[in-house]
Amino acid sequence: MDETLQFLEKTLQEPKPGLDAQLEMMPHPRPGHKLYSEVEDTCVKAGVLILLYPWKEKLHIVFTRRTDRVDFHQAQISFPGGRKEEDESFKEAALREAHEEVNISPDSVRILGELTPLFVPPSNYCIYPVVAVTDERPDFQPSELEVAEVIEIPLDHLLDPENIRREMWHYKGADLEVPFYSFEGDHIWGATAMILAELLELLKGFMDK
DSSP: OHHHHHHHHHHHTSOOOTHHHHGGGOOBSOSOOOOHHHHTTTSEEEEEEEEEEEETTEEEEEEEEEOTTSSSSTTOEEOSEEEOOTTOOHHHHHHHHHHHHHOOOGGGOEEEEEOOOEEETTTTEEEEEEEEEOSSOOOOOOOTTTEEEEEEEEHHHHHOGGGEEEEEEEETTEEEEEEEEEETTEEEOHHHHHHHHHHHHHHHHHHTO
């Protein structure tokens, strides 16, 4: 585990695959193709936390299933996080929101680096992913308003290409080809899958060593 995290921390400081990796998990057709850099002045900015932690002798990543009461992407699986306040950095926003949503203590978190931001056209959000680690599994306590379920997925499951699926969905009146990560009947797709794809692309470099 330590070697994996050391490799990831080092790689996060180097040039990243960015959009090329994100596009591998993009639904088709996507409503808009603008880069975050094209809308940075007008989009709503948010920080999300990609938290890795040891549990049951494996590295895991925590996700949340959103409730039906949030403003956007109801019932979808996402990373903990949310809108950045004016006086915050993206790291501070990700840590604050993760604490509010699932009780991850900011003091227990070590930041490894950041991934490439992603623009989400349906909600006009620019998402800034922050990658971090804790030494042990947090005491997750989901917010009743925002989090319907905490979902913990082993990193090696996500790295296994056998767990990537593609299906045709009829979604909000349109037919979409949707790539997703499959885990125990759950589908991780959309912006979350696109962000995750870049992280996993970085880690493939370690797995291929």
